Amino acid sequence: MIRRTAWRAVMALSCAGALLVPAVPAAADPGEGKLTVNVFREFAAKGTLNPQIQTALAGATIRVTSDQSGETRTYPVGPDGTVTIDFDDWDYSEGKYKVELIDWPDKYDPATGTGFLQPAFAGTGLSSHLGFVNMRRGQDTTLNMAVWNPDDYCQDNPTLVTACQQAATKPGEKTLVTFPYNSRGDTQGSTTNPKPIATVKDTGAVYGLAYRKKDKRLFSGAYAKRHTEYGPDDQGAIYVTDRARGGTSLFTKVPNAGTTAHQQGNRVDAPFANRPGKESLGDIDISSDGSELYVVNMNDGNLYTYDATQATAGGPQRAPVPIPDSACSPAGDWRPMGLGVRDGVVYVGGVCSAESTQDPTKLRAVVWTYDPTTATFGAAPIVDEPLNFPRDPANDPTPGDWKPWTQDNLATFPMGNVAYPQPMLSDIEIERDGGLVLGFRDRFGDQSGLQIPNANPNGPIESTVTGGDIIKVCRKSGTYHWEGSADCPRPQGGNEWFTGDTFYTGTGHREAAWGALALPLQQDTIASTFLDPARTINSGGIGWFDRTTGHRDAVKDGFGVVYATDGGFGKANGLGDLELLCDDPPVQIGNRVWLDDGGGTQNSDGNEINGIPDVTVTLKDSAGTVIATKKTDAKGEYYFDHRDGLQPNTAYTVEFDKTTADTSKLPRRPTIAQLKWTPTTGPDPATNSDAEWTGGNDRAPTAVAKVTTGPPGSVNHDLDAGMWAGT
Known part of the structure; x- marks a missing residue:
């Protein structure tokens, strides 16, 4: 700019004599x-x-x-x-x-x-x-x-979705239901909260849920559970529910998911009791960018990947990848189920079931990482922990320690037990610092139910109490540490991190989690599917825990979803996965109005360190309608985002009005009339001025900048306006 060039030339001439004097470094x-x-x-x-x-x-x-x-x-x-x-x-x-x-x-x-x-x-x-x-x-x-x-x-109060698993011969039609994250209390008889969005005819029994926020589609995967029925497309089906348009349809059928049929007429589906965890689908999850859907096939032990952008998928996007079984002894006892996804990494979890040996010391929880770009698992699991530790009772006073999985021979199925906890690592959430929260489902709750015959041919009519769990795994220096270890001390001592997983009285049922989790990173709580969450007996729903302390207010932090009269499983597992229905990430634009020296670029020299406060900045849409108005702060900064109505991929005009500017703290206190708009000639978008004055007059009251916002999640902090004090 001529003004700045001339100013620098004068300075050069005035200092010319100094060239004759030896230079002295100035600190x-x-x-x-x-x-x-x-x-x-x-x-x-x-x-x-x-x-x-x-x-x-x-x-x-x-x-x-x-x-x-x-x-x-x-x-x-x-x-x-x-x-x-x-x-x-x-x-x-x-x-x-x-x-x-x-x-x-x-x-x-x-x-x-x-x-x-x-x-x-x-x-x-x-x-x-x-x-x-x-x-x-x-x-x-x-x-x-x-x-x-x-x-x-995720927004502050997102919608949650879970899957109601309906008993085949008892009343109840809803499967997928939604409700706000801040919902609390009993809801028996309510038809609006939770809100049904799919029925038994649409999906049958499902567990895994995954949400593609870009087009508001919810995926649900078929699940093997005694005394339920598969949906219209059987064991390997993945259904998709369109939240924007409504309706549920088949997305794909995962091959090799099992062949065992339900037999409701045979002692209420008793022969199916050895199939949960071994057939059909486990957890499903979606990639961070919404492009890929990951599926655990519990029948063949493989991880499948599908193109989630399509309305339907004819087959996997790539060849299925075996989930490593090397942590188990014998390897045939490996039972994968749970998934988690964050930062482009897929976490796959399962248990060594000890089914073949019936040796509790061989029960283990195992988590692997999977790289979808190379379709490979890590060289070793990041979590490999024994599960033969003391646990609170699932049903007082009987200890709730994990048991080896029951064997296929139903003549050995335990009789006379209302609780017989068997671990399934059913869900994985990833904390802000990279630590894990693991959800454990009790397999016994999928083998039995409320007032149905024991699966043993000689067994009585029984009702089951489940004993799932929530486990914290800390991450420190890139390694993972099970709760209770030196690198993952429990905040309240005792034998578990999440101490609030009990019936509201604190007695009776003291391992009441059902194994599905939802963790909003911007909040301090985690939600878990739960037994009798809000006092009503023989119900299922959600409990909320403080992630730092593990505490849950057993009276206030519960929400009922399914009941004995609407689902029919009582204290046995009655819900599937739990998923946050998050909005697309918002966008932000803005930044700074500054006092220029006439050069057209923000620098830290002279007066340019000064922002100009109280400049009125107005956001208008392409039709000229005012969307929002701000004033620059003490640093001359302003920002517009979703809280002001800003949308992604949209054209806007930003108008700067200097007539409201506070010049009292600027060098030499220029008047409003003396302020001229800086030309938009700077070479760097981060530091130049983007505001073009109106009417061809650089002293005009206003100047405007045109901008088109980027895709969801993008930030543009280069929308600046400079003014300099002319004479």
Whole structure:
């Protein structure tokens, strides 16, 4: 720009004599403060600082530039997500710096599609990835910057969905039902909450659920459970329910899922009691980007992958991959079931059932990682733990310790037992720090029910009480540690992390989890399917636990979903998987109105470190309708996002109105009339001005910028406006 070039020329002439004097290095002002930059991984899309739900991100790189001297340095962020910078050895800095977050682990590259962490929302507490600081006169300054994986996003009160598993010869038609995450209390007789969205005729008995948020389609997988019926497409069926348009249809049929038929007329399907966990489908889950559906086939022990973008899938997207059985002895006792997905990694869990040996010391919980890009499992499991530890009673006073799986010979099926817990690792959730929460389903609850004949040909009429579990696995320095170990101490002591998995009285049933979990990363609770969750006897529903303390308010934190008169399994398993129906991640635009020196680019020299507060910024749609209005804050920053009505992939106009600007704290306190709009000529979109003045007059009251928002989850913090004080 001519103005800036002329100014620099004058400065050059005035200093020409200094070239005759030997140069003396000038250090930074010894009174400068220290700069601390904290880098977080964010989950909530609010732009606020909340260390309780934000995790430190190590390995990032901060770049600091002094425009006065032109010096640039980079600094690595430490293991605690923090770097503190001392400027004592900087030359000619004059205390003003530009600070940028330029790199971080797993950074998303839109050109190659690799990585997954992107710039997060900014706002109150969290800064954008480009900031300006003034460290003069001993001012210590802290900047908090953040990145996020947009696929982690879920709204504050998402909808939950679960699968009601209906007894074949008893009343009850609903299968898939939805309800808000904050639902609580008994709902017996309600037809609106939970809300049915599919019936027995649509799906039959299902367990695994997976949700593709991009088109609001819910997948559900057939499940082998005694005294139920498969849906219209039998053992290997995966159904899809369209939440946007309504209706349920077949998505695909997984091959080799088993052949055993139900026999309701034979002692209420007694011969089917040895099939749960061995036939049909286990958990299903969807990739982070919604493109792939993963399925555990419990009959052949393989992991199947399907193209989730299609209306129907004729076959797997790639050849099925055997889930490793090497952790079990013998290998034939390996029973995979549970899935979890996060950051492009698939977690597959199962148990060594000890069925063949009937030796409790051979019961184990095992979790493998699977890389879908290479279709390979890890060289060794990340979790491999014995399950022969003491547990609370499923039904007082009988100990609830895990038992080996019952064998196929029904003449050996245990009789006279209302509780006989057998572990199925049925669900996996991944915590913010990479730790795991494992859901265990009691197989006995799928082999029996409420007032039906024992599966043993000589057995009596019985009702079952299940004894599932929720287990915490901590992650430390890249390794995994079972709860109760030195690296994963239980917050309340005792023999389990999640101490709230009991009947509301705290007695009777003290292992009441049913094995399916839902964990919203932006909250502090985890939801679990549950036995008698809200006082009503012989019911099933949801219980909510504090993830830090393991506590559940047994009176308040329960919600009834299915009852003995509407489902028919009582205290035996009556629900399948539990899934969050999250919205697509939101988008954010905005950033800064600054006092320019006339050069058209934001720098840290001179006056440009100053943002202009109280400028009115108006968001308008393509028709000119006002969507939202903001005022710039003390740093000259503003942001628009979903809370203001901002939508992805949409064209907008952003209007800047200088007439409301507060110039009282700017250098030389220019008047509104003296402020001119900076031309949009800067070469760097992150630092140039995007606002074009109206009416061909650079002193016009307003200037506007055109912008089209990006895809869901994207952030654009380059929408800036500069003004300089003319004469």
